[in-house]
Amino acid sequence: MLARGEAGLVTGLTTVDGLAGDHAGTLLARLRDLGFVAGARCEIVARMWPAGDPLAVRIGGSTFALRRVEADAVRVTRTAREPVPRSPLAAKDGGAVTA
Numbered sequence: 584m585l586a587r588g589e590a591g592l593v594t595g596l597t598t599v600d601g602l603a604g605d606h607a608g609t610l611l612a613r614l615r616d617l618g619f620v621a622g623a624r625c626e627i628v629a630r631m632w633p634a635g636d637p638l639a640v641r642i643g644g645s646t647f648a649l650r651r652v653e654a655d656a657v658r659v660t661r662t663a664r665e666p667v668p669r670s671p672l673a674a675k676d677g678g679a680v681t682a
Contacts, residue, residue: 584654585625585626585627585659585661586627587627587628587629587630588626588627589626589627589661589662590624590625590626590627590661590662591624591625591626591659591660591661591662592622592623592624592625592659592660592662593619593620593621593622593623593624593625593642593657593658593659594621594658594659594660595621595658596611596614596615596619596656596657596658597656597658598611598656599652599655599656610653610656611656614653614656614657617642617645617647618642618643618645619642619657623642623643624642624643624662625640625641625642625657625659626640626641626642627639627640628640628641628646635651636650636651637649637650637651638650638651638654640654
């Protein structure tokens with residue numbers, strides 16, 4: 584599992600425990616349709632608190648919310664950790680904010 588701000592390359596999809604027959608096939612087809620295919624770059628944008636479910640995952644130019652069971656179906660190889668860009672604070676009057 585990738586941590587927030589980490590990126591990886593999708594290596595494939597796999598079935599997960601807890602999903603029966605038709606649901607598993609439907610999930611894998613949906614993930615493929617969203618762009619979770621071998622070689623695609625994905626990044627964990629956010630995890631919801633407190634349980635970390637769902638996850639905000641960026642793939643290509645789109646961001647999706649995936650439940651943990653859905654994310655468990657995606658196999659990834661971790662790439663170098665990239666810092667999550669943070670926007671600078673701006674004062675309401677347009678002046679710079681110093682911390």
